[in-house]
Amino acid sequence: MAxxxxxxxxxxxxxIAFLLLVFFLVTTSMSVDQGLNRTLPPPPDPNQPENTDKxxxxxxxxxxxxxxxxxxxxxxxxxxxxxxDRTIEFLTNPRGAADLSEQVKASKKLEEAMAKGPNAKxxxxxxxxxxxTECGDPDISKGVVSLQNDRGTKYETYIAVQNxxxxxxxxxxxxxxxxxxxxxxYDELSSEDQKVVKLAIPLNISExxxxxxx
Amino acid sequence: MSKFRKSGGRKMAALSTAxxxxxxxxxxxxxxxxxxxxxxxxKVKIKLPQATEVKKLEKKSLVSYIYVGTxxxxxxxxxxxxxxxxxxxxxxxxxxxxxxxxxxxxxxDESDAQQLTYSLKVDSDAKMGIVTDIKQELRKVQALKxxxxxxxxxxxxxx
Numbered sequence: 001m002a003x004x005x006x007x008x009x010x011x012x013x014x015x016i017a018f019l020l021l022v023f024f025l026v027t028t029s030m031s032v033d034q035g036l037n038r039t040l041p042p043p044p045d046p047n048q049p050e051n052t053d054k055x056x057x058x059x060x061x062x063x064x065x066x067x068x069x070x071x072x073x074x075x076x077x078x079x080x081x082x083x084x085d086r087t088i089e090f091l092t093n094p095r096g097a098a099d100l101s102e103q104v105k106a107s108k109k110l111e112e113a114m115a116k117g118p119n120a121k122x123x124x125x126x127x128x129x130x131x132x133t134e135c136g137d138p139d140i141s142k143g144v145v146s147l148q149n150d151r152g153t154k155y156e157t158y159i160a161v162q163n164x165x166x167x168x169x170x171x172x173x174x175x176x177x178x179x180x181x182x183x184x185x186y187d188e189l190s191s192e193d194q195k196v197v198k199l200a201i202p203l204n205i206s207e208x209x210x211x212x213x214x
Numbered sequence: 215m216s217k218f219r220k221s222g223g224r225k226m227a228a229l230s231t232a233x234x235x236x237x238x239x240x241x242x243x244x245x246x247x248x249x250x251x252x253x254x255x256x257k258v259k260i261k262l263p264q265a266t267e268v269k270k271l272e273k274k275s276l277v278s279y280i281y282v283g284t285x286x287x288x289x290x291x292x293x294x295x296x297x298x299x300x301x302x303x304x305x306x307x308x309x310x311x312x313x314x315x316x317x318x319x320x321x322x323d324e325s326d327a328q329q330l331t332y333s334l335k336v337d338s339d340a341k342m343g344i345v346t347d348i349k350q351e352l353r354k355v356q357a358l359k360x361x362x363x364x365x366x367x368x369x370x371x372x373x
Contacts, residue, residue: 011231017238024245033271033333035363043353151343155336156263158345159362163265167369170267 036162041207059101059142061090065161067152080160087168091141091201101143106131106200109140127196135180135200144204165205172201258283258300263338265364276329277361278318280311282344283337297340299348311351335363 063083064072071078073086093100110128113120131138145165149158173186177197181189186197260283271277281300285293289305298305301314319327332352336345352360 010235013235014231014238017235017242021238021242021245024242033274033277033361033363034268034366035271035333035361036265036267037269037331037359037361040349040353040358040360042356042358149342149346151341151346153342154338155340155342155345156338158342159263159265159338159364162362163267163364166267 036166055144058099059144061143061145063147063161065149065153065157067150069154069157080164083164084168087165088171091143091172101141103139103141106137106140127199130196131200138200140200144206146206148208169201169203173197176200254303257289257305258285258298260335260337262363262365264367266367266369268364268366271331271361276326277331277333279333279335280348281335282340297337297344308347308351312355315355315357331359331361332357333361333363
């Protein structure tokens with residue numbers, strides 16, 4: 001007859017589980033991935049002729065970074081600290097200066113969108129209409145920020161400049177949404193409302209095809 | 215007054231700790247499921263730049279990583295001390311990116327493959343030349359959604 005086995009003491013099980021728990025707590029990282037989202041332009045199509053719609057020079061805000069990490073705004077040597085303010089000024093053009101971006105009424109954009117006929121996007125028309133009716137037909141900037149950098153530019157500087165430009169757009173969007181959407185910031189809006197604000201302040205950053213910058 | 219006070223030194227019964235392991239195991243499984251192990255071993259040194267306007271990358275499964283940085287001291291004899299590209303666990307060349315994108319796409323189903331975001335984890339001391347080259351490679355294979363990975367800092371100034 002088999003010998004009667006005594007009950008195994010399970011009180012150390014808790015200790016073992018604690019050890020495992022501490023191991024997982026230490027080795028895993030809770031960090032979330034975050035960063036600046038960007039969409040690259042599709043590759044240039046050799047069969048297609050170059051884009052012929054000329055953008056008026058006053059609507060282009062040129063930001064250059066050279067290989068010594070110096071910054072030029074509209075071909076004037078400058079500092080990163082003022083880039084955000086300069087970009088906001090360029091986009092909103094508060095005093096209607098002749099060398100800053102042109103503004104178009106949302107109602108005009110709505111007409112343009114509807115004139116596309118069968119190619120018109122339902123969504124776009126709907127949101128432009130909301131802009132006209134709910135937000136008092138605001139001015140939409142035609143401005144494009146053109147960012148050019150050298151191959152020798154430090155990545156850190158490039159990101160700082162990118163960040164300063166995106167900050168300008170975000171500040172404009174926040175201001176717009178606070179004014180017309182009950183004091184909420186852009187991030188707090190529903191995705192439908194965000195689309196409307198996006199149309200009012202489109203994120204137009206263009207990066208030139210790579211070449212070297214003096 | 216002394217209505218509630220127990221008279222005499224009656225001993226309290228020992229609290230049963232039999233359920234303690236269960237509770238700890240529950241915690242353990244919670245942490246095991248919510249945390250993710252570091253995806254790859256870094257072979258390059260990366261100090262991310264800082265930015266204020268960061269957005270979170272929502273779905274981990276829809277993100278592929280491209281690392282750029284100086285090879286670690288142990289690998290410098292083989293790969294030199296200039297910034298290099300790391301894909302998965304290997305230090306790679308520029309022309310490997312197209313294959314990498316292809317393999318990342320084929321490991322997901324078709325609808326997800328379209329939404330893949332390529333997270334560029336680039337050392338802040340790297341030069342833009344290598345980053346521009348990567349961007350051009352990505353454009354060639356129609357991988358257009360990218361994310362410059364950065365650390366978050368608070369916005370300064372009076373906005």
